[in-house]
Every structure is written in C-alpha cells, then in structure tokens.
Amino acid sequence: MVLGPSERFRNIIGFLSTISTMIGVNVMNPNYRINIVTRFVMFAICVFYINLIYTIYVGIVIEDDWTIVLQVTALLPSALEGMTKLISVLKHQEGWRYLGMAFECVYVAYEQKNQCYRECLMKHVILTRKLLICCILIYFIPALTVVTFPFVYGAIYNERNNEVRDSIYNECLWYEMSVIEQKIVLIMLMKSQNTINLSVGRVMDLSMATALSVTKAIYSYAMVIYNFLQKDSIS
Numbered sequence: 001m002v003l004g005p006s007e008r009f010r011n012i013i014g015f016l017s018t019i020s021t022m023i024g025v026n027v028m029n030p031n032y033r034i035n036i037v038t039r040f041v042m043f044a045i046c047v048f049y050i051n052l053i054y055t056i057y058v059g060i061v062i063e064d065d066w067t068i069v070l071q072v073t074a075l076l077p078s079a080l081e082g083m084t085k086l087i088s089v090l091k092h093q094e095g096w097r098y099l100g101m102a103f104e105c106v107y108v109a110y111e112q113k114n115q116c117y118r119e120c121l122m123k124h125v126i127l128t129r130k131l132l133i134c135c136i137l138i139y140f141i142p143a144l145t146v147v148t149f150p151f152v153y154g155a156i157y158n159e160r161n162n163e164v165r166d167s168i169y170n171e172c173l174w175y176e177m178s179v180i181e182q183k184i185v186l187i188m189l190m191k192s193q194n195t196i197n198l199s200v201g202r203v204m205d206l207s208m209a210t211a212l213s214v215t216k217a218i219y220s221y222a223m224v225i226y227n228f229l230q231k232d233s234i235s
Helices: 005-022 036-062 067-073 076-091 093-110 115-170 179-193 208-234
Strands: none
Touching: 005 093, 005 115, 036 067, 036 076, 076 093, 093 115, 115 179, 115 208
C-alpha cells in the first residue's frame, strides 16, 4: 500500500513525538503533563550548571588558573541551548499542537484536490524526511565521536601500561645488575603488573571492548530511527 502525503506527514509527527517522549516533552499529545522524565532532564541540566560553576570556582580560587573559564565556557552553549529549547516547548505547548494540526489539515485538504497537489505535497514531505535524517546524522556522528574517543584513549593508556611492564623485564638487562638494583627492578615489575586502568565512574573500564559495546548500542538505536523513517518510503 502506497502511503499518501498526509500519512507520511503523520509518520514524521509520530516519530518526533516518540523522540520527544524520551525526554519528557511530547507536547503534541493533548493530554501532556510535565512528568518524571521532564523533571529528570531539568534536574540533569541544573546539575550540569552546578558542576560548571564549581569547576570555575576550583580553577580560579583554588588552582589560580583563569584559563579554566575559557574551557568551561566552551561547554556552556550546549546546556544553554537545551534548557532554552525545553522551556520554549513547554511554554508554547498549545502553539506547537496547533501548528501540527494545521499542517495536517493542509495535507489532508489539498491532497484530495488533484494529482498536481498530491505530487507537490509528496515532494515536500519527502524533502522533510530527508532533512530530518540529515539532522539526526549531524547530531549522531559528533555524539558517537565524543562517546567513543575516551574509550580509545583508555585503550591506548592500557597498552602503554603493558609496554612499561614488558620494557622493565625485557630491556633493562636486570640480570647484569647488582643485587640491590635487581630488587629495585623487581619492585618496579610488581608495581607494573598492578596497573591503574581508566574507568567511567568505576562502573566500566575505558577499553576497546567497552567502546564496541557502546557503539553497538548507539548503532542499534540509530538503525531503529532510520528504519522508522524509511519504512514509508518502501511502500
């Protein structure tokens, strides 16, 4: 069954509503109320601001490092943008619902007129879907890079630890040293075998195995979104 322009438009609105539900701002639902997810998102953004202020305080007052202001300011726009969008959507709920219903009425009314209108509406709804996919990719690729880079760095860190251990045993010629020096090398070797690995809040190690697991999870979610957007184009 070939979907018409209005059905495709409803699919796009449904997809956006699903994404909005994940962050607690599905204002397209007439019965929407601020829920626990919305409060959690607000709380997370507030915690981010608190950590931001604390980081500036530590950098300036304790460490006397004013460059921390520039480093922290680079992170400020993302949180500010998120909070602004959240407040804007919550404040103008009726406007967003009216806008969605108005566009849907336009699609339903004009696709019934003649073939020319249907082709024009179909062209624009397909263009909208493509723009939506591009926006997802624009956010997805940097997010994937930001998420996986620390794990790659952690894997490099672990590999360097192993290289230190191997270098102590294979390259320092300990068998030609005095007994005292051999004992020092032995202590170094014992210490190098108990390496300190980088971790995420002591929950998971920063390693390539963890990076692959996180990447697979992100890829799975991305494919779900992509298939949702592509299913009507196959019809």
